[in-house]
Amino acid sequence: xxxxxxxxxxxxxxxxxxxxxxxxxxxxxxxxxxxxxxxxxxxxxxxxxxxxxxxxxxxxxxxxxxxxxxxxxxxxxxxxxxxxxxxxxxxxxxxxxxxxxxxxxxxxxxxxxxxxxxxxxxxxxxxxxxxxxxxxxxxxxxxxxxxxxxxxxxxxxxxxxxxxxxxxxxxxxxxxxxxxxxxx
Amino acid sequence: xxxxxxxxxxxxxxxxxxxxxxxxxxxxxxxxxxxxxxxx
Numbered sequence: 001x002x003x004x005x006x007x008x009x010x011x012x013x014x015x016x017x018x019x020x021x022x023x024x025x026x027x028x029x030x031x032x033x034x035x036x037x038x039x040x041x042x043x044x045x046x047x048x049x050x051x052x053x054x055x056x057x058x059x060x061x062x063x064x065x066x067x068x069x070x071x072x073x074x075x076x077x078x079x080x081x082x083x084x085x086x087x088x089x090x091x092x093x094x095x096x097x098x099x100x101x102x103x104x105x106x107x108x109x110x111x112x113x114x115x116x117x118x119x120x121x122x123x124x125x126x127x128x129x130x131x132x133x134x135x136x137x138x139x140x141x142x143x144x145x146x147x148x149x150x151x152x153x154x155x156x157x158x159x160x161x162x163x164x165x166x167x168x169x170x171x172x173x174x175x176x177x178x179x180x181x182x183x184x
Numbered sequence: 185x186x187x188x189x190x191x192x193x194x195x196x197x198x199x200x201x202x203x204x205x206x207x208x209x210x211x212x213x214x215x216x217x218x219x220x221x222x223x224x
Contacts, residue, residue, distance in 0.1 A: 037208045046199035059205045066211045118198040140192040141199070172186040 036079050037066065043142065044087050050137045051091045051130075053122050061090035084152050092130060120182060124174035131155070132167035139164055 041062065048058035065086040069079055076082045125133050131153065138149045139160075146164075150157040 034208060037211075041204045042202075045204050046202050049199060049202055050195060055202060058202075062204075063206045063211060066208075070211055117201060118194060121194055121198050136191065137195065140188060141195040143192075168186055168188070168191065171191070175186065 032079070033070065033073060036069070036083065040080065040083060041066070044083070047137050047141050048087055048091055050122070050125060050141060051088075051133060052094060053126050057094055058091075061094055062087055065090055081148075081152065085154075088134060088152055091134075095130060120175060120178045123178045124171055127174040128167055128170055131159075132163050132170065135160055135163040136167045136171065 044062045044065070045055075045058050048061050049055050052058050052061070065083055068086050069076065069083050072082075073079070125136075128136070134153060135149055138144045138152065139146070144152070146160040147157055149160045153160075
């Protein structure tokens, strides 16, 4: 992927022109895509970092999700939920690419990838099943309802509450273990 | 026991220094270069 400052960097006016060409000369459509980026990019990168334990992997997943939205722009009825589902699927795929999710998390959770603030939290989150971790992040970081979480994770609504309760319990235990280990 | 409020505060504090490292121009520019290369 290209990062800010790379050879792909282009001017905002150029991009506005391209978006209008792509979307039938619709300034409103271009504005909506830009607004989606401005509203969602940071919170999606941050939530993906919590899910993956890696800043770099999170940047890749969210960049690719925005690219997927862009490619389908004009045919997506509700881009926000589409972006959210694509980010979650990207995180899941990222973890599945290794032999097991636990091994992937161990590999991704290298200290140089984890933000300096509260590494114990990242270590503890990495010990949870993806569904439990995702339910906690969607509920308590993104502030989504249980119905929205079920929609984004593609599960029954009745599953979300137990995942959150179990996730909270397991995270508390994991945090105690990690913090006790770090103290010695 | 970790409360919901404590977890919410901790998740936000742990991520507030993480910035987005790609721009909207990167997203669209990459798609254009992909198409220009004939990968339609």
